[in-house]
Amino acid sequence: MMNEITPTRTTYDELAKQAGVSKATVSRVMNGDTKVHPERMAAVLAAVEASGYKLNRAARALSTGRTGLIAVVIDDDVSALADPFWGIVTSGISQVLMQNELQTLLLVAPLDSLDGPVAHYLERGEVDGAIFVQVHKDNLVRKLHKQGLPVVVMGTPMSKASSIPFADTDNIAGGSQATNHLFSRGCRRVATITGDVEASAGQNRLQGYKNAVTENGLEVDKGLIGFADWTFESAKTVMLRLLARHPDIDGVFAANDLMAIGAIAAIEERGKRVPDDIAVVGFDDSLMAQTHRPSITTVRQDIVGLGVAVAETMLAVIRGEKPDPKMLPTELVIRESA
Amino acid sequence: MMNEITPTRTTYDELAKQAGVSKATVSRVMNGDTKVHPERMAAVLAAVEASGYKLNRAARALSTGRTGLIAVVIDDDVSALADPFWGIVTSGISQVLMQNELQTLLLVAPLDSLDGPVAHYLERGEVDGAIFVQVHKDNLVRKLHKQGLPVVVMGTPMSKASSIPFADTDNIAGGSQATNHLFSRGCRRVATITGDVEASAGQNRLQGYKNAVTENGLEVDKGLIGFADWTFESAKTVMLRLLARHPDIDGVFAANDLMAIGAIAAIEERGKRVPDDIAVVGFDDSLMAQTHRPSITTVRQDIVGLGVAVAETMLAVIRGEKPDPKMLPTELVIRESA
DNA sequence: TTGAAAGCGATACCAA
DNA sequence: TTGGTATCGCTTTCAA
DSSP, X not given: OOOOSSSSOOOHHHHHHHHTXXXXXXXXXXXXXXXXXXXXXXXXXXXXXXXXOOOOHHHHHHHHSOOSEEEEEEOSOGGGXXXXXXXXXXXXXXXXXXXXXXXXXXXXXXXXXXXXXXXXXXXXXXXXXXEEESOSXXXXXXXXXXXXXXXXXXXXXXXXXXXOOEEEEOHHXXXXXXXHHHHHTTOSSEEEEEOOTTSHHHHHHHHHHHHHHHHTTOOXXXXXXXXXXXXXXXXXXXXXXXXXXXXXXXXXXXXXXXXXXXXXXXXXXXXXXXXXXXXXXXXXXXXXXXXXXXXXXXXXXXXXXXXXXXXHHHHHHHTTOOOOOEEEOXXXXXXXXX | OOOOSSSSOOOHHHHHHHHTSOHHHHHHHHTTOXXXXXXXXXXXXXXXXXXXXXXXXXXXXXXXXXXXXXXXXXXXXXXXXXXXXXXXXXXXXXXXXXXXXXXXXXXXXXXXXTTXXXXXXXXXXXXXXXXXXXXSOOHHHHHHHHTTOOEEEESOOSSTTOOOOEEEEOHHHHHHHHHHHHHHTTOSSEEEEEOOTXXXXXXXXXXXXXHHHHHTTOOOOGGGEEEOOSSHXXXXXXXXXXXXXXXXXXXXXXXXXXXXXXXXHHHHHTTOOTTTTSEEEEEEOOHHHHHSSSOOEEEEEOHHHHHHHHHHHHHHHHTTOOOOOEEEOEEEEOOSOO
């Protein structure tokens, strides 16, 4: 019926005995209560030291209702983590949480229903907060938020008015940077290949493209927008179609690096050259952007920083604050493809 | 002092009242005890349904000493997760655990010391088990194992005799496959670029290379072994050095795809062609292997499967079994580079 | 500032 | 098979 790891676990009772104080005082010391007599405090600390005491978190959780756990929820199936983005973000989050004595509980599952297993788990109060990265439909997020669970979203909520705290890369600005770079190197017919526009990142990068087009005194031509889904294959297919319909395209902004590479594959398959005939810009500055030939001009985002920002937002929410959204800047990295 | 998510949480007491039975019976029903009268059982279940009851895991944890949490420990700093491998493995693990009502606690930190924060955390009994992926020094693992914490290692323990359960890709066989492929396509001077040989994967892939060399009736030439560390840059540097000393190299087995790409960069920089002058084989079958030009001939490993195997091994250990090590087969994927 | 004692919500023993 | 009850280890009133 008890924990088997240590044959006999030290408890407050024993510490109290050893230090000659009460359990209550031990608790006070353990929780940094300053109103404890220094000598008694020292005695308790000595007892802790001597016994190698380890706090039992389950007991504390039962008593306080707080678990010390923050869920990181990835709304997707297993394949999601194939994109290193999630791993990097998650470790950024984990790092910050750990420094604040919180642990990262990883939940990878499609959030389809309002009462799937993940939803139930989160509603049970088994975590002190939930960070959602990659949200498709945010009804679960809203529900939990309404129920009072501290919730933070990575990405920009689609429903503007929502009061749910979030942090995000400034994808709109990033999309503009990429597109403007193409214009400034002389492109006139600039197409874009979007990511999943159901996700805020996909939508906003597209918005950035549109903004840049109009800023350059042109009209947004819907024919130049190819909708894809972040994958190499989808981008290649879409690019082939764009080329067939608009042979005069001379620049492409792909919403991530993998799709930029897919676009390049299509372009070269049609016998054109990158960047001479068509310049291509990606997004992410992934490893692939560096190793591909031609290397990819791309928009770098600070992924670890994003994780950190999201985690810090969570900490603020837990402290009861109402943190402002954080937007992280992007940076254009010029290489060979544009 | 209480959980704030639901204003008033339903407890066994209330369920008992509603169902007209005792707390003890409620507990029995909740834990699937079959020796409960069907009618009472139905009554309890009805009460659960009606009240939207949610089990309080902290209370159970305090009472049973089990937390329902399994730690996945990645012995590295934040950058580790930049390699999608870890993310994929982790989600494979997470998937299996979730199906067994266990949650994944992610711990990303250098395991340098025997009493760093991670070590303390694990020793506290805050998890029911720990899965170590990527272990550099296994003294912490051994210590925890000795203390009775269920422990599983992903990878092959360096110290053979250890009784710690593990699962791994058969890296030795994979290394041989890659190397044999080079020989069978006519290469005579086959070099290798290793990963971190402090890690079992790096060591074993090298071993596979050596085995293949001798199987082909040749002597292992130490001059043909370039030690690198999984990165593009390290591989490129090492490859340049190998080429300078051994201009007759006509085949290279790189211990991962990224290094294969680094090697190709070096080879092409020296004005040679892949695969015509020098054939290159990688390992992992990552996205990059598919998108790179030339596309990379590589050894595919089942990464999700590895996560699943590791998680299932953990489940067995928790059940008190002594599971045999699992070795997952690899598969050669032939593309353009060799 | 300190201590005694009553919870927190489940489990599991012991009787019946 | 069932119920009563002690118990897990910590927190937090309430009095002193």
